[in-house]
Amino acid sequence: MRRWLFGDQLGPHFLDEPQQTVLMVESRGVFERRAFHRQKAHLTLSAMRHRAAELGDRVLYLKTRTYREALRLAGEPVDVCAPTTLRARRLVDALDDVTVLPPRGYVTSHEDFVSWADARRGTLRMEDYYRHARHRHDVLMEPDGSPAGGKWNLDADNRNPPPRGVTRLNVPPPPEIVEDEIDAEVRADLDRWAAEGVEFTGVDGPRLFPATRAEALARLRHFVTDRLPLFGPYEDAMLSGDPFMAHSLLSSSFNLGLLDPVEAIDLAEQAYRVDAVPLAGAEGFIRQLIGWRDYVWHLYWYFDAGYRSVNELHARNRLPDWFANLDADAVDARCLSDVLSGVRDRGYVHHIPRLMVLGNYALQRGWRPAAMVDWFHRNFVDGFEWVMVANVVGMSQYADLGKITTKPYAAGGNYINRMSDYCSGCRYDPRTRLGENACPFTAGYWTFLHRTRERLSGNVRMMRSLQQLESIHDLDQIIAQEQDRGSRAP
Missing domain, CATH: 1.10.579.10 (DNA Cyclobutane Dipyrimidine Photolyase, subunit A, domain 3)
Structure with missing residues (x-):
């Protein structure tokens, strides 16, 4: 069956077979309903079109105003990993010939989170969930069941102000993003949409974030090797001359589905296990993924609309x-x-x-x-x-x-x-x-x-x-x- 991929389901973990056929839909109506940042629109469309180019003749890529219109044009049954918004979930549930699969791209299952949350009787603290998830998935754990280093949370070590007298942290810049003909095509289309009345916020600019899995993997490996050692101490600091500090710049890659958080967690833990990064940095990064990111995803569905x-x-x-x-x-x-x-x-x-x-x-x-x-x-x-x-x-x-x-x-x-x-x-x-x-x-x-x-x-x-x-x-x-x-x- 053809797999329908939404624009935030772009990694290989959203497919089940090497040669699986795919449906992708570029809906202009999404951008007509509200004014998105111009660079956000560019990144999303660029990522979708790059993924389509990678899939080649396995993908049916439709540019329509609405998803319903695209499904009619496709004219065949599809399945889809559960989408990430209430509006989209209601849409796929209401469509004929669409089979909805469990969501992907998160560490803990919905059933596991609900079981944990129901037992909390209304007290849903991220720290409690984080410890549960660490145990459940054996992340940064010792053989005796204790947390690595003897502490669950090293946040107290990650609150340093910026070093005095510096304008930038001494970390190498992330791998450069090089735009290509797909980016040029996206920019031209967005210019045309703007001329036709589609509104955007912000200003256009060079693409700064990964639109392909290859770019995202390069950024991930660079972060773990070159930036993660300084990420922890200055995680909460700000410098006017250094907007990126030692942060990973990977949030958009996770949220577009280019990266699976599990692979990033494994890479960060491996770096700690071989003494390449301090525990405070590895734990802080992993807490953002297995803790906060998973936590807010599940709360979105656990709380009522x-x-x-x-x-x-x-x-x-x-x-x-x-x-x-x-x-x-x-x-x-x-x-x-x-x-x-x-x-x-x-x-x-x-x-x-x-x-x-x-x-x-x-x-x-x-x-x-x-x-x-x-x-x-x-x-x-x-x-x-x-x-x-x-x-x-x-x-x-x-x-x-x-x-x-x-x-x-x-x-x-x-x-x-x-x-x-x-x-x-x-x-x-x-x-x-x-x-x-x-x-x-x-x-x-x-x-x-x-x-x-x-x-x-x-x-x-x-x-x-x-x-x-x-x-x-x-x-x-x-x-x-x-x-x-x-x-x-x-």
Whole structure:
């Protein structure tokens, strides 16, 4: 039977036979429904067309407006690995002559996760799931059943600020991406679509991320050999002159299905076992895959469809135009301007700028969580709905009041000052919360606590901050200042 491959099912692990025939559908309607980042659209289409070229005459590649139209043109039964969104899952379930197979590209099965989650009785902490998955799949484990190195989590070793006085980490750059005629064809088609009224966000640019399995494997091997040794210590650090730091730059490759996370986990563990990388680095990378990535995938399906709209902190403000339109030049705050320009120019910043700059600012201002889910989904090359729902609703915006995290990821300017070089030369002072030089993150932090104090009053981990709130003598002035700032760019 012909295998239907969605655009995020591009690796060999989505096929069962060496010569299996394939259906691929390039749906223009997907890009007409919402404005995706131009580089995200390019990467996705380039990856699909490169995969089709690899498959040769085994693939039926259809360019249609809708998937239903393509299935009618195909005119034969197909099977498909379960797609990654609720909308697509409902579509394939409703189509005649389509057999839906279990999902692939994740480490733990849906049944195993449900069994674990049901036994937790509502307390679904990633750390608990991570330990379960390590045991279940024998990853970084010793023969006696203990974790490698005697600790499950070495996160405490992975929180170093950037080295003082440097603008870049001393790591070699990843293998260069060389565009080809397929990329040129994609760029021309996207230019034509834009002229015909299809809207995009961000700016066009050279392709920065793998569109083929060969490119992704080269990046993976390079990361484990040359970048993973420094990944751990500076995993949470930011440098304005080094947007990639020692990160793997592989999230889009995993999410497009070019790489199977199991092969990356095995490679990182092997490097640790032969003393090529420190345990803290290998464990930190593996935790992102077998822990967080699998965890948010399963939560997307475990929670009901209404989770995407959860808003327990009653954050109802709309995204301001400067943020929605990626207008980094309108922003004076150095950290926010630089990070927003990274989204505009690359469709990518690593996880700490996402969480502690973009997400933190939105949380403090009470922007609607569902709008933030959509914004991250559309504007990041690795952004898919299943990725962003739990990451944004549960983690970044704390809109579920702690279903998956123990406290809001809210912080003032001092955190950014400690973990980056952004505050040097910024017009705002991270130690100042009132006045012309008041850091919008520092002032915003106390305004956020004031606005949400009743909803957070039962959170033990927020007790100290809420007590400090009561002792701030100029709180009324800070609140008035932030209300006056409103939706203006800081």
